[in-house]
Amino acid sequence: MSDNNILVQRPEAHPGVMVIRFNRPEKKNAITSAMYDRMTAALEEANGDEAIRAAAFLGTEGCFSAGNDMGDFLAYAMSGSKEAPAAAVFIKALAVAEKPLVSGVDGLAIGIGTTLNLHCDMTVASSRSLFRTPFVDLALVPEAASSLLAPKVIGHQRAFAMLVAGEGLSAEAALQAGMIWKVVEPEAVEAETLALAASLAKKPPQALRIARDLVRGPRDAVLSRIDEELVHFAAQLRSAEARAAFEAFLKR
Structure with missing residues (x-):
């Protein structure tokens, strides 16, 4: 698996910003x-580096x-591994990230591609974006604390419609x-997202941290x-119905 599937960058044009980019088009x-391992490492790096003020x-x-x-x-399900999947480790790192998190969504945002944004402080999406979590269709259940966060953010009915x-x-x-x-046109997503992250990165860091913690509340x-x-x-994930759903998905 190439390291290039997740690009971690510090753009010179936006000091204080770390970009974590999905790059497996x-x-x-x-x-x-x-890829989860790479993103977890990036978030931990951001936590420990005072030069990083926001991640996008x-x-x-x-x-x-x-x-x-x-x-x-x-493959994980069939391995019989008792270790937590890398996805779970990343999700916890996401939940306790110490720096502001922003996201820029253009197009498909499926599963964790949707629930990740519930942990972000601000999300910019293109007008053609679609947020969808087909967990139950794959014989799975909600993850990333989405069963807690989504009802609080968007209400029970919308959360049930999306997650279940x-x-x-x-x-x-x-x-x-x-x-x-915010919703913008597709060509503006990246610029808007980076500008947002750069704006946060310029704010007094201690006040920003305290304010963010107050707004987010205890974790x-x-x-x-x-x-x-x-x-x-x-x-x-290890159930027969999930295995059948995965195999059917892979045969499409």
Whole structure:
């Protein structure tokens, strides 16, 4: 797996910003274990580096991320491993990230490609973006504390429709629901996202940290829900119905 599937950059034009970019367009930026590991390391690096004041997640043209790589997940399920999947380690790193997180979504945002944004402080999306979490369709359950965060952000009905029924949210619907900050045209997503991150990076860091912590609140409930979801997710991941769903997906 090439390290280039996740690009971690510090653009000179935006001091204080770390960019974490999905860069596997030939697979619609589907995320493998190695990619999760790279993103976890990047978040930990940002936590420990005072020069980094904000981090920005970006994808490629027309696709933020299609979610977990199904082949990778099927291999994990069949391995019988008792270790937490790399996705779970990344999700916890995301939940406790110490620097402001922004995201720029253009096009598909599926599964973790959607739930990742619930942990971001501000999200810019293109007008052609689609947020969808087909967990139950794959015989899985919500992850990334989305079962806790989504109802709080967008309400029970929309959260149920998205997380359980597998209904998608357009960019405009996500904006109206309060799940994202701004909708722009596709060609403006990256510039708007980086400008937003750069603006945050210029603010007094201690005041920014305190204000962010006050707005976000304690992380205990989020981490507890991540663990609760993981128990069910891991069990379902190894289930016969999930294996059948994955194999059907891979045959498409």
